[in-house]
Amino acid sequence: MSGRESQVAAAIREAKEQRNGALIGYLPIGFPDLGTSIDAAIAMARSGADVLELGVPYSDPVMDGLVIQDATRTALERGFRLRDVFEAVRRVREAVDTPVLVMTYWNPVVQYGVDRFAADLAAAGGAGLITPDITPDSAAEWIEVSERHGLDRVFLAAPTSTDERLGLVARSTTGFVYTVSTMGITGERASLDAAARGLTERLRAQGAELACVGIGISNAAHVATALEYADGAIVGTAFVRALRDGGVAGLATVVEEIARGTGRAPDPER
Structure with missing residues (x-):
């Protein structure tokens, strides 16, 4: 982003300086x-997410798991409209300084x-x-357009990508590269971590400054x-499930x- 520090990158760097790294939380x-x-x-x-990822409900969420699919389906059935994105971002940002990315x-x-x-996202x-x-x-x-409006653009990288494509992703992304693993299923932690670790190393070799992993x-x-x-x-599914099962208070916990x-140390007031 020309001449301007990305607020998302700044939040991640601050988390790395103060702790081990950043927590990025997703909700639809x-x-x-x-x-x-x-x-x-x-x-x-307020409970510990350094960056917020707010998802736009979509009728064909091919890349989402069942918990998130069910939640986005509920949102659509209850009248979600695209203009709600900008109201949500505006109201969240009025309450907290945490950067808000929209996943869509x-x-x-x-x-x-x-x-x-x-323009509407930047205004919000x-x-x-x-x-x-x-x-x-x-x-x-x-x-x-993102350059003109001063917005981050977060692209995804997968283990199946060639080094050439990873280089293109690293050069084109601002904020952080979203590092995903397509190997195995969620429960196979060892193979998933190995795939993500290897992909992160390949991204760094291609010049990616910040890489965040969601697997x-x-x-x-x-x-x-x-x-x-x-x-x-x-983290996405765990937070959506917590909101579904325990409401806002359960999610915060x-x-x-x-x-x-x-x-991050626990909040003594909680």
Whole structure:
């Protein structure tokens, strides 16, 4: 991002200086309803998340697990509209300083208008987009628009990517590279960690400054292991499940527990 430190990168660097690394927390906007999802995001930030990842519910969430699919389906059934994204980001940012990234499939952005979406997100105080289904070589418009509006663009890297593609991802991404593993299932921790560790090393060799890993991380021990090689750990399903089962208060408790994996001390007021 030309001439400007990414607020997401700054938050991750601060977490690395103060602790072992960053915790990035995901929740879908509009689940179980818009107001509660906003309260939940604020609670997540106050309970230990260094960066917030707010998901846009989508009718064909091919890259999401069942818990998140169910939550986004509920949000859509209860009337989620794309304009709710900007209200949610604005209200969260009015309450906390934590950077807010929006995770979205690309079609809703195109339907809304790429420049219009970027302008409205920036006006709401959003930090940028995580775009799981577009690659840098097909994202020329988004790269130009994000630069113009001062937004981060977080692309994904997978173990199947060639070194050449990883280099393109590293050069095109701002904030952090979202490092994923496509090997095995969530329960196979050893193989998943090995794949993510190897991918992170390959990304660093290609010039990636910050890499955060999301591979079914669901507790403090997983976070601690991920931060042995990555700059941040991304948690989604565990937080969505906590909100579903225990409401905002239950979510806050789980976030605080998992945040201990970053080396964060428990809040004595909780």
